[in-house]
Amino acid sequence: MATLTSAPRRADDIRRHNLGLVLAHVHRDGALTRAALTQRLGMSRSTIGVLVSDLAALGLVSAQVPTGGERTGRPSHVVGPSDSGPYAVAVDVDVTHVCIAAVGIGGRVLVRKTVALRLHATPRAVVNAVARTLPLLAERVPAGAWPIGIGVSIPGTVVQGGTVGFAPNLGWRHVPLRAMLEDALGNGLPISLGNDADLSVLAEHRHGAGRGYEDVVYMLGRVGVGAGLVVGGKQMRGHDGRAGEIGHTVMNPNGRPCQCGKRGCVETYIGDGALLRGVRGASTVADVLAAAAAGDPDAVTTVRDVAHWLGRVLAGVVNVLAPERVIMGGSFAGVLDFSRADVIDALAADAIEGATEQVVVTGPELGDDSALVGAAETVFAPLLEDPLSLLRSASV
């Protein structure tokens, strides 16, 4: 009896595991030939064939024979993320706007809509924006696609996956955002919250500039400033999920007032405010960077100044963590592009001797979408663990 009941369970476990493996490869690397999958996973052609068929039946992948092609012989099927499968609703809450998107397997943004927010938007305003936008998104996704969960990126600390602890630039403290969204949406979709920098490093580590590296720091420059950390190949969020909150380390107690209530925080030196402050008439960071590129002296000085302080802040982070890869995201991507030497010189000047030889500083591969794609990752995580879990939630 024991054998009879445990044998099917074990076979079923193996099947789930193998389905997850194939899906994870397609999710991470995009379209792959069946031959490539066979080689990577060390399984037989026929096993891969069955697994791909199963995943296709679940709507997770599509398998196509490439047309054209110059080689003779039977061409290998190309297995890619499905366009009409399950998608994640990804919500990137920033201080000035909220971006709501449908993100498919593979981390592709299928559809997006951005809603502007007033200064110090309330949690209710953000919840309403999401609720209004979801139906528009559903109309525009590819036919047959359906949502399986909602991931939300927050410019602040997140407690126990459901509550915003402190989001200084929104002025939010202890906001039970998950419960508010559940109430307002009423669609039963699972909702997870994450910190914007944490989600960004997750996305870049899986799909972008951090792929294949064990020790990665993602520095996110927006109105607020934070860092997302991957240590030893794993996301690191600290004891209470607050790791990487570098924006609110005080550099000068007599410095400029910060939204967090203190003075002279890192954010006042390198956040978007520092870029906008230096250039009269600029209303966006893009304006400032364009003016600098055009040679406007104030803009050049401002961007270079921020670049210098960015390098100094990075020195402190590099001395603590000794990462191999630093990804500059948000406005820092543009600052690095314009003024790389200032960043690297300040890093070299303020970090321990030799530190710059060990670390590569680069821009993000996902552009401004890192946080969105990271939010989607949290939605896809259970699916990658067990693709058959989709059957249990198929009633949605």
Place this chain on the structure above:
Amino acid sequence: MATLTSAPRRADDIRRHNLGLVLAHVHRDGALTRAALTQRLGMSRSTIGVLVSDLAALGLVSAQVPTGGERTGRPSHVVGPSDSGPYAVAVDVDVTHVCIAAVGIGGRVLVRKTVALRLHATPRAVVNAVARTLPLLAERVPAGAWPIGIGVSIPGTVVQGGTVGFAPNLGWRHVPLRAMLEDALGNGLPISLGNDADLSVLAEHRHGAGRGYEDVVYMLGRVGVGAGLVVGGKQMRGHDGRAGEIGHTVMNPNGRPCQCGKRGCVETYIGDGALLRGVRGASTVADVLAAAAAGDPDAVTTVRDVAHWLGRVLAGVVNVLAPERVIMGGSFAGVLDFSRADVIDALAADAIEGATEQVVVTGPELGDDSALVGAAETVFAPLLEDPLSLLRSASV
């Protein structure tokens, strides 16, 4: 045939694994009753009995029936680290002295000898001190005890386990210290090098104030300053082993000259030099702390000032790592004792809101021996993995 050859190997593996488990418990927690081991490991009384006998035969543990005792019935044997078993030679190289010790299983310092060093001691001087002292140590250890390896703590970065990368306060760069020691000692004992703060956090995590915590920072204040990190229960040394080099983050580019060649490094604010500088006639940190305790105004001001900067530096570390436990070692232990409020106030002022509620700041349980005990841990590591490895090195 496959079964015949693989079955014994598997049984042998299980034995090695179980021997390692029992030894690890005794090593970490000291003397335990056989009954406690039986319960902890979920093995039978007789299995534990056999494993303990094996470990005793290897000289690793001693099992004794407690004398006296008020309870009736058969008392459980007490299994403790053996006094006459293998020991690690632990060498703690500091800037002013080198301490050489025999450390037994369980992290107990059996014998020690400290040799003073001149300012900017050469690698050769340190090697000679170790070579001269080893025979004295061997004479004074308990009868029957024998050395199985040498662990060396270095106030600087260590590259690939054998070379000192940069030790600013010794003025060492790229010193192949392991090879030098091997040549000078000629006894064939394996030698490993580690950074002092890294080894300290290892020791406190295993045997001291960090036991049972997943995210621990050990701040080491000596002539130099560094941090040792445990993240998610594992030691974290960064991509190139340079993690935790917080002493050489520049706080003020126009500040005091630092031994590393820069100006205004963290070390110039909170290293031993900052304590000694403020009190005329003080030649040791102990003098400064004693003078402060006696109410000497200069000493009080100096210690409080260092405490304030220590809290500020800690804020940066806490914002990056969000640890649950911070251990203040070396001179920082005394600074924290004298002036805890200054440390905590500065931490609260400079870290993100709420950070101080999540972290406990405490002194070390191993006092000044953390680095020594950590160096011994690196020697014991293979033994804990496989106690039978001792048989292979028994010829030493």
